[in-house]
Amino acid sequence: MAISNPGNNLNSVPSSQKATFATNYLDLSTNAGWGQQYVPDLMEKEAEVFGPRTISGFLAQIGAEEAMTADQVIWSEQSRLHISVKGFISGTGEFTVVSDIDENVAGDGFTVANHGVRINDTVIISNANGIFKALVTNVASEVITVKTYDASTIAALGSAGDKTSTLLVYGSEYGKGTGYYQNDSGTITRGHERHTSNEPTFKTFNNKPIIMKDFYEVNGSDTSKIGWVEISTEGGQGGYLWYLKAESDTRARFNDYIEMAMLEAVKGSNSHDVDVHLRADTDSVGTQGLFDAIEDRGNITTGVTGVNAATDLAEFDAILAEFDRQGAIEEYMMFVDRSTSLAVDDMLASMNSYGAGGTSYGVFNNSEDMALNLGFSGFRRGSYDFYKSDFRYLNDKATRGGINAASTANAIRGVMIPAGTTSVYDQTVGSSIKRPFLHVRFRASQTDDRRMKTWVTGSVGAATSALDAMQLHFLTERCLITQGANNFMLMK
DSSP states (O other), rough: OOOOTTTTTTTTTTOSSOOOOTSSOOSSTTTTSOOOOOOOOOOBOOTTTSSOOOTTTHHHHEEEEEEEEOEEEEEEEESSSEEEEEEEEEEEEEEEHHHHHHOOOOTEEEETTOOOOOTTTTEEEEETTTTEEEEEEETTEEEEEEEETTTTTTGOOOOTTTTTEEEEEEEOOTTTTTOOOOOSSSOOOOOOOGGGGOOOOOOEEOOOOOEEEEEEEEEEEEGGEEEEEEEEEETSSSEEHHHHHHHHHHHHHHHHHHHHHHHHBBOOTTSSHHEEEEEEESSSOBEEEEEEHHHHSSSSEEOOSSSSHHHHHHHHHHHHHHHHHHHHEEEEEEOOHHHHHHHHHHHHHHHHHHTOSOOGGGGGGGGGHHHHTTTTEEEEEEEEEEEOOOOOOHOOOOTTHHHHHHHHHGOOOEEEEOEEEEEEEEETTTEEEEEEEEEEEEEBBBSBBBBSSSEEEESSSSSSSSSEEEEEEEEEEEEEEEGGGOOOEEEO
């Protein structure tokens, strides 16, 4: 059998020119030309042009996680111990209660007629006109009648303005040979609701978990493709399988979504369109995140802006004064954006005491090295220890940083979170227990742990279906518990 032109399709004749042409190099792609006869200087690592892209780890630094087995978490917080109310006083000594000291007008065991002030209590009453001390002589619903130890002072403090006066009970006084509840006429008025012992009250709050999901899918053929560039994942994996990169990015993004939701989430109402979309007509949707909880029950400051170090110091001291009024928690974590962090640095530098002052680092087991390794710098002001850290979430343009730039008037610049634990009554165990001020509750039981579920479906690996693909699924069900929000501070 004759063979005709056996090599006519081969480039068997060498070129006489020392040049690179299509005829003298292996071209794997007509347009790209990567497979040259000369080895390319290929950078096999991805460039991390945005640095560490995740913001996860925030909640791990400040809180804890606990399982839950119900559709909502209910917790109780103690009320204030001492009796103090706001209202207005007439020139004849009648004090009309308008609210409690926190300006609550109703709810959580308080009404204006249930203020706790009793006959024969000794009180301090103050307003813009001055201050005086008096004895309660009669109580009729929200109207408290007082007599001053110096009769000339009461007329000067008379005020008809709403909530302009404050009344504080500081003790009691009785005459010799008398019983309880003696009124102006000297009679004993037993049985009136004002003439009973004061019972402790508490405030009850609740939050419910939300279900979050995500997934990544790659066809079976592409799971075996090898790329030129070595990829590194957020979880520390490496290799040349590109699907690993995409899967890792999905996982990292989902972890960030978990943290972002615990910060940003808000509750909905049963009549809202979201309920209709989620088919949750009989159950409210959404959950209360950290920012919303502080705006609802905590403190907000617009101070410490970096405009003037002396002004910032005065504003910071005003924050401490508010903490004093709320409970005087001695240790705080500060998570702030870059501009606020620099403003605090400049404020402390103006005092020439940054990093000094005997910071205890108690929350870090009294280890300054541990605090610094975790990215915190500590300082003391008054009786308070603060641990400041830049919060990437508030800086990154692709997260809150971009939102803040678009609406500077409503920007969130930082948050102050009390460190340590607080005592709360747990209805499950029937006693008071110690819990972090901030912690995550996730749905879990012996049947299913929904803290962070990950599973694979499809035909790749251990096949679960006829689908020629690999599907990776992510799910969590959780909520954030913000206890004692009155001790938190949101910086806006």
